[in-house]
Amino acid sequence: MSNILECNNLSKSFGSKKALKNVSLAIPRGKIVGLLGPNGSGKSTLIKICNELLTPSEGEILISGQKPGIGTKKIVSYLPERTYLNDWMKVSELVSFFTDFYEDFDADIAYDMLQRLSINPQDRLKTMSKGTKEKVQLILVMSRKAELYLLDEPIGGVDPAARDYILDTIINNYNENATIIISTHLISDIEKILDHIVFLKDGQVFLSKGVDEIREESGKSVDLLFREVFKC
Numbered sequence: 001m002s003n004i005l006e007c008n009n010l011s012k013s014f015g016s017k018k019a020l021k022n023v024s025l026a027i028p029r030g031k032i033v034g035l036l037g038p039n040g041s042g043k044s045t046l047i048k049i050c051n052e053l054l055t056p057s058e059g060e061i062l063i064s065g066q067k068p069g070i071g072t073k074k075i076v077s078y079l080p081e082r083t084y085l086n087d088w089m090k091v092s093e094l095v096s097f098f099t100d101f102y103e104d105f106d107a108d109i110a111y112d113m114l115q116r117l118s119i120n121p122q123d124r125l126k127t128m129s130k131g132t133k134e135k136v137q138l139i140l141v142m143s144r145k146a147e148l149y150l151l152d153e154p155i156g157g158v159d160p161a162a163r164d165y166i167l168d169t170i171i172n173n174y175n176e177n178a179t180i181i182i183s184t185h186l187i188s189d190i191e192k193i194l195d196h197i198v199f200l201k202d203g204q205v206f207l208s209k210g211v212d213e214i215r216e217e218s219g220k221s222v223d224l225l226f227r228e229v230f231k232c
């Protein structure tokens with residue numbers, strides 16, 4: 001089967017600023033991938049190109065063999081770095097909205113995860129703390145049966161005690177043939193669930209490798225390797 005994501009010599013410029021430079025990547029299906037890099041290294045730019053929010057300056061990106069567009073929106077579930085949901089809505093209304101909007105949305109899974117995380121579906125988003133809003137958004141995104149999940153900074157506002165629980169909930173609810181790409185700075189929290197990592201440095205791929213391979217070759221955790229590679 002084809003790779004879920006392929007970038008071929010992908011570049012993106014904003015004026016004279018090159019946010020991505022000749023990025024070539026192949027991400028197979030069924031993996032949990034950490035898209036890691038310091039501030040400004042191009043992570044969100046890459047994710048936005050996957051979602052057609054930005055267009056490449058050069059090169060191409062293919063999702064399941066297709067350029068980003070209507071076809072790929074059906075198979076990609078995207079959690080943006082900033083919330084886009086109407087915060088006057090109740091969680092139950094958001095679940096209905098997603099049910100109407102996405103054919104692959106499973107409301108039962110969403111309600112099950114909400115219950116496990118003790119979130120009342122009758123609460124309005126605007127009355128919730130930042131971390132709880134993040135949980136709701138993540139639950140909505142992960143309740144689709146997508147082929148590719150793109151999560152841009154999913155758990156930054158969630159307290160450390162709840163992070164593991166959320167990660168477990170995600171892992172137990174998603175389809176094993178799907179791929180999850182997670183952009184995050186919380187590497188130590190998330191590395192136990194990662195199969196593969198991509199390090200971006202100044203808009204270029206510095207490293208793209210299996211996590212087990214990294215540990216075997218270097219004897220280091222991903223978190224430690226990141227701190228060494230990107231030492232200020």
Ligand SMILES: Nc1ncnc2c1ncn2[C@@H]1O[C@H](COP(=O)(O)OP(=O)(O)OP(=O)(O)O)[C@@H](O)[C@H]1O
Nearest residue numbers: 014017018019037038039040041042043044045046
């Ligand atoms: N709309 C834009 N206009 C101009 N420059 C931009 C724009 N969006 C991003 N950039 C620049 O592109 C580079 C990559 O930004 P990007 O947001 O992709 O980084 P990131 O790795 O997601 O960073 P962070 O970890 O801080 O979220 C940065 O230098 C940023 O300033």
